[in-house]
Amino acid sequence: MEAYEKVAKQVRLELLGEGNEKNTWYLHMLAVLPEYQGKGIGKALVNYVTEKVSVFLL
Amino acid sequence: MLSAPHICPIADVPIASQTVTSVLNHENRFVSFLYNNHTPPPLVPNGKPEQLSIYLYRLLSTTGLVLTVDDEENKRRCVGVAVWQGPITTPTGLLGRLKEFGANCIFDVWNQINWVYYRGSGLNHAVCSVL
Numbered sequence: 422m423e424a425y426e427k428v429a430k431q432v433r434l435e436l437l438g439e440g441n442e443k444n445t446w447y448l449h450m451l452a453v454l455p456e457y458q459g460k461g462i463g464k465a466l467v468n469y470v471t472e473k474v475s476v477f478l479l
Numbered sequence: 480m481l482s483a484p485h486i487c488p489i490a491d492v493p494i495a496s497q498t499v500t501s502v503l504n505h506e507n508r509f510v511s512f513l514y515n516n517h518t519p520p521p522l523v524p525n526g527k528p529e530q531l532s533i534y535l536y537r538l539l540s541t542t543g544l545v546l547t548v549d550d551e552e553n554k555r556r557c558v559g560v561a562v563w564q565g566p567i568t569t570p571t572g573l574l575g576r577l578k579e580f581g582a583n584c585i586f587d588v589w590n591q592i593n594w595v596y597y598r599g600s601g602l603n604h605a606v607c608s609v610l
Contacts, residue, residue, distance in 0.1 A: 450499055
């Protein structure tokens with residue numbers, strides 16, 4: 422787990438740059454019921470935030 | 480007819496929890512790896528919809544954003560759920576800090592009561608038992 426966190430921290434730093442981590446929106450969970458998948462629900466749920474903020478991490 | 484994404488009403492949190500926990504792939508080793516090693520709390524998601532609900536309530540009362548999509552035609556709520564964590568801000572003023580402290584205390588106690596009620600068994604236990 423420590424190795425995972427180390428790599429995750431490094432990736433975040435590379436993606437976001439120094440100092441941006443505190444201003445980032447994180448997508449913790451995204452779930453769509455199987456019978457509703459493929460209808461653009463996930464996309465709409467992600468776009469809702471990504472269209473409003475500049476820094477986000479999926 | 481699907482609704483546009485909107486912020487999950489408090490009353491719909493248990494339904495949103497049910498949606499998230501129902502689509503988890505309990506046989507995925509990565510799921511096991513992630514959710515069996517999250518310490519300290521929040522234990523996310525902790526398998527039982529009730530425990531996930533506590534986490535969502537807490538998010539909604541702090542900087543989180545729980546978005547849902549409803550199926551208005553079939554009157555099904557929360558067919559899609561997204562849980563976002565916004566930038567963590569330090570509350571200003573004594574009142575803001577007291578409010579945050581109070582909310583965290585209440586949810587911590589609630590989470591512990593749930594943990595005792597389920598005797599510590601959550602998704603972690605269920606996932607590991609199928610591997």
